[in-house]
Amino acid sequence: MTTYDLIAVGRACIDLNAVEYNRPMEETETFSKYVGGSPANIAIGASKLGLSCGFIGKIPDDQHGRFISNYMSEVGIDTSQMAIDKDGHKAGLAFTEILSPSECSILMYRDDVADLYLEPSEVNEEYIKQAKMLVVSGTGLAQSPSREAVLKSVALARKNNVQVVFELDYRPYTWKNAEEVSVYYSVVAEQSDVVIGTRDEFNMLENVTEGNNDNTVAYLFQHAPELIVIKHGVEGSYAYTKEGETFRGKAYKSNVLKTFGAGDSYAAAFLYALTKGKTIQEALQYGSASAAIVVSKHSSSEAMPTVEQIEALMEEQSN
Ligand SMILES: Nc1ncnc2c1ncn2[C@@H]1O[C@H](COP(=O)(O)OP(=O)(O)OP(=O)(O)O)[C@@H](O)[C@H]1O
Numbered sequence: 001m002t003t004y005d006l007i008a009v010g011r012a013c014i015d016l017n018a019v020e021y022n023r024p025m026e027e028t029e030t031f032s033k034y035v036g037g038s039p040a041n042i043a044i045g046a047s048k049l050g051l052s053c054g055f056i057g058k059i060p061d062d063q064h065g066r067f068i069s070n071y072m073s074e075v076g077i078d079t080s081q082m083a084i085d086k087d088g089h090k091a092g093l094a095f096t097e098i099l100s101p102s103e104c105s106i107l108m109y110r111d112d113v114a115d116l117y118l119e120p121s122e123v124n125e126e127y128i129k130q131a132k133m134l135v136v137s138g139t140g141l142a143q144s145p146s147r148e149a150v151l152k153s154v155a156l157a158r159k160n161n162v163q164v165v166f167e168l169d170y171r172p173y174t175w176k177n178a179e180e181v182s183v184y185y186s187v188v189a190e191q192s193d194v195v196i197g198t199r200d201e202f203n204m205l206e207n208v209t210e211g212n213n214d215n216t217v218a219y220l221f222q223h224a225p226e227l228i229v230i231k232h233g234v235e236g237s238y239a240y241t242k243e244g245e246t247f248r249g250k251a252y253k254s255n256v257l258k259t260f261g262a263g264d265s266y267a268a269a270f271l272y273a274l275t276k277g278k279t280i281q282e283a284l285q286y287g288s289a290s291a292a293i294v295v296s297k298h299s300s301s302e303a304m305p306t307v308e309q310i311e312a313l314m315e316e317q318s319n
């Protein structure tokens with residue numbers, strides 16, 4: 001019996017998004033606080049779409065930690081496996097700059113953050129067993145002991161026939177060099193059932209400067225993956241199956257306010273659609289429509305849409 005459609009493992013942090021748009025961060029005075037961190041955003045998005053979700057992570061024993069855990073519980077995520085750091089480590093902070101709808105950047109504060117102190121002993125087999133799908137975020141592999149905790153969660157998922165979804169989620173902070181990224185990304189990608197990332201993230205995985213999708217899928221399909229999704233921003237996304245099919249998902253038109261949050265909302269809705277038995281082609285459209293909604297809004301997590309909003313956009317732009 002599975003209790004959770006999806007359990008995500010990795011960071012749950014704080015986003016501080018510029019309230020004043022279209023100006024550099026130097027001139028931004030006001031920021032709004034949201035829960036952030038790619039795997040947390042994916043779990044929040046999936047939970048808002050009605051999937052039953054759990055989360056494995058580590059949060060600080062302070063006001064930010066409680067804010068994160070309260071918000072995640074309020075949207076329906078099981079937070080029983082979010083360990084509380086007792087050693088004074090703090091939440092990661094992401095300050096966002098919205099220079100223009102297409103020029104956004106994130107200034108991350110991630111030194112010694114609580115999420116990277118998740119211990120393997122805090123990953124529980126009985127919990128993972130209860131999931132249909134484990135969503136692993138690449139950033140959790142950046143440092144020990146979180147690295148070993150994530151590797152353990154993947155091993156336990158495989159042992160218990162839980163589908164492993166690897167969201168590459170490459171963030172340069174906290175990684176030492178490109179070789180290291182490629183080593184750990186390859187280890188996990190080769191053991192995953194589904195791998196999702198941008199073209200640039202697959203380049204990091206393969207440690208190449210200009211990879212191409214054909215080479216990527218030829219390499220990964222020699223291993224466990226059955227489905228690979230490669231995103232190309234506004235140009236849309238491609239899904240490849242081990243059987244040799246290719247699907248293309250177009251990006252939807254959007255009144256873009258900022259670009260971040262696209263990848264997380266995409267993953268949440270793509271995985272929702274697959275869980276509900278939609279086709280891969282439909283899942284690409286759900287992901288793209290969800291992303292188009294989130295890039296038109298101020299936050300990543302709070303802006304995650306409902307199924308009705310996604311389907312309304314798909315219908316509106318069906319021609
Ligand atoms: N400006 C946009 N307008 C509409 N849809 C977009 C836009 N940017 C991205 N998308 C949609 O979101 C999907 C994922 O975007 P992208 O490839 O930029 O992911 P990402 O880099 O992981 O996102 P993030 O910026 O959150 O890290 C795209 O395939 C596309 O469907």
Ligand SMILES: O=C(O)C[C@@H](O)[C@H](O)C(=O)CO
Pocket residue numbers: 013014015035036037038039041094106260261262263264300301
């Ligand atoms: O992933 C992060 O740590 C930052 C996110 O929370 C932020 O909302 C974002 O960049 C989403 O893509």
